[in-house]
Amino acid sequence: xxxxxxxxxxxxxxxxxxxxxxCAQDMNHEYMSWYRQDPGMGLRLIHYSVGAxxxxxxxxxxxxxxxxxxxxxFPLRLLSAAPSQTSVYFCATYRGNTIYFGEGSWLTVV
Amino acid sequence: DAKxxxxxxxxxxxxxxxxxxxxxxxxSGNEYVYWYRQIHSQGPQYIIHGLKNNETNEMASLIITExxxxxxxxxxxxxxxxxxxxxCIVRVATSTSGTYKxxxxxxxxxxxxx
Numbered sequence: 001x002x003x004x005x006x007x008x009x010x011x012x013x014x015x016x017x018x019x020x021x022x023c024a025q026d027m028n029h030e031y032m033s034w035y036r037q038d039p040g041m042g043l044r045l046i047h048y049s050v051g052a053x054x055x056x057x058x059x060x061x062x063x064x065x066x067x068x069x070x071x072x073x074f075p076l077r078l079l080s081a082a083p084s085q086t087s088v089y090f091c092a093t094y095r096g097n098t099i100y101f102g103e104g105s106w107l108t109v110v
Numbered sequence: 111d112a113k114x115x116x117x118x119x120x121x122x123x124x125x126x127x128x129x130x131x132x133x134x135x136x137x138s139g140n141e142y143v144y145w146y147r148q149i150h151s152q153g154p155q156y157i158i159h160g161l162k163n164n165e166t167n168e169m170a171s172l173i174i175t176e177x178x179x180x181x182x183x184x185x186x187x188x189x190x191x192x193x194x195x196x197x198c199i200v201r202v203a204t205s206t207s208g209t210y211k212x213x214x215x216x217x218x219x220x221x222x223x224x
Contacts, residue, residue, distance in 0.1 A: 058211070
């Protein structure tokens with residue numbers, strides 16, 4: 001099993017561009033989340049989903065959109081990239097008492 | 111949402127116990143406390159969790175105060191490989207009945223010294 005797969009792993013964007021970070025899981029978990037981690041900082045929750053068709057905002061949702069049309073996929077869209085969105089993005093699924101993280105996506109906005 | 115507060119950094123001598131504190135004074139009665147750690151920039155890894163009682167597993171022990179306002183993660187014999195950032199996390203209920211989300215704190219950077 002692949003677990004949680006994030007793409008791309010690295011991306012450089014220009015200010016104002018839009019892009020989508022992809023997250024796919026093969027564990028049939030209902031719960032999925034997106035976190036961002038700024039240098040030297042902890043993880044902050046951007047958006048989360050408790051099942052297909054259900055999404056909600058986390059701690060820092062501004063500038064990001066999500067959708068959950070299938071159980072497997074939970075893409076994160078940056079609508080108009082800003083330098084403040086330079087960060088490492090982690091997708092996660094969870095079931096019971098365990099969170100499963102992807103390997104992270106390094107995003108730089110110039 | 112319940113928040114957690116942790117010291118930003120700690121040092122521990124190799125072979126000694128590492129005691130990492132966490133304050134979660136606003137936690138509600140049904141919210142669990144979890145500990146994860148992150149080595150370099152990898153995804154965080156599960157260590158242990160608890161609600162009210164103290165817990166122990168092969169990696170660590172978790173001591174939760176009776177009023178549940180704080181907890182301590184104990185690594186009984188720290189090794190160099192335990193150098194990492196340790197996160198105290200609260201699992202909180204969401205607006206959708208029966209579901210939950212995980213809120214991370216800022217973490218403690220533990221450095222184990224040879």
